[in-house]
Amino acid sequence: MSDDLNVKQDNSNGAMGRRALLGTSAVAVGAAALGGGLIGAAAASPDIPSAVASDGAVDSNLNNKSHLFKLKAANRANFDGGYLQGANEDNFPVLQGQKGSVYFVHLDGGGIREPHWHPTAWELNYIISGKAKWSILGTHPDGTYHNDVFEAEQGDLVFAPQGYFHYFENASADTPLDVLVTFNTSAGEPNDDIGIVGTLNSIPREVLAASFGIPVSAFANVPTDVKPVVITRHR
Numbered sequence: 001m002s003d004d005l006n007v008k009q010d011n012s013n014g015a016m017g018r019r020a021l022l023g024t025s026a027v028a029v030g031a032a033a034l035g036g037g038l039i040g041a042a043a044a045s046p047d048i049p050s051a052v053a054s055d056g057a058v059d060s061n062l063n064n065k066s067h068l069f070k071l072k073a074a075n076r077a078n079f080d081g082g083y084l085q086g087a088n089e090d091n092f093p094v095l096q097g098q099k100g101s102v103y104f105v106h107l108d109g110g111g112i113r114e115p116h117w118h119p120t121a122w123e124l125n126y127i128i129s130g131k132a133k134w135s136i137l138g139t140h141p142d143g144t145y146h147n148d149v150f151e152a153e154q155g156d157l158v159f160a161p162q163g164y165f166h167y168f169e170n171a172s173a174d175t176p177l178d179v180l181v182t183f184n185t186s187a188g189e190p191n192d193d194i195g196i197v198g199t200l201n202s203i204p205r206e207v208l209a210a211s212f213g214i215p216v217s218a219f220a221n222v223p224t225d226v227k228p229v230v231i232t233r234h235r
Contacts, residue, residue: 065094081111081233089186115167130177
């Protein structure tokens, strides 16, 4: 009986020893893995500060600038046919580097937003009140121009893609039209705006005549000033 007991004790001690050894090995493997992870993290750490610094620069701008802007109290850019009031990086510093700006556009009865396009920005228009006639001329990969013509009313959204030729006008001759326009650029309007008047006036009259297939004399009364009109009205 004593010999059997000794054998069992030896087997038990051996099992315990094996378990202890396995436990020690597991701890060692875990420590090695953790150490490898820390070493790997330390090796990758040179890339982290640049990302953090970039985020910090943005946070510094946002946290040190006012987040409130009184849009309706902003200076008006007045035109014959309506006016603009806008928030951009020049008058609302928190927008610096944020690729965003917003404008309140008011068109009197018969008012027209000059046909134009934005080379570097799209725009999202929300109709606050009134009704607008829209035209958006897109690209023509199939060889045919696609001109989307429609009316938008209070509560509607209109999206004009970057680079698309477009315009809107007040559909009413006597009721005002108010539109809120958001751009994915911080630049001031009309800095990112190429209008149809400046475009046509920058082209020699003989080239225009050849393009339209009409005599040069047809353009005799067209002004030659290359300047933005932005807002005008029906005459």
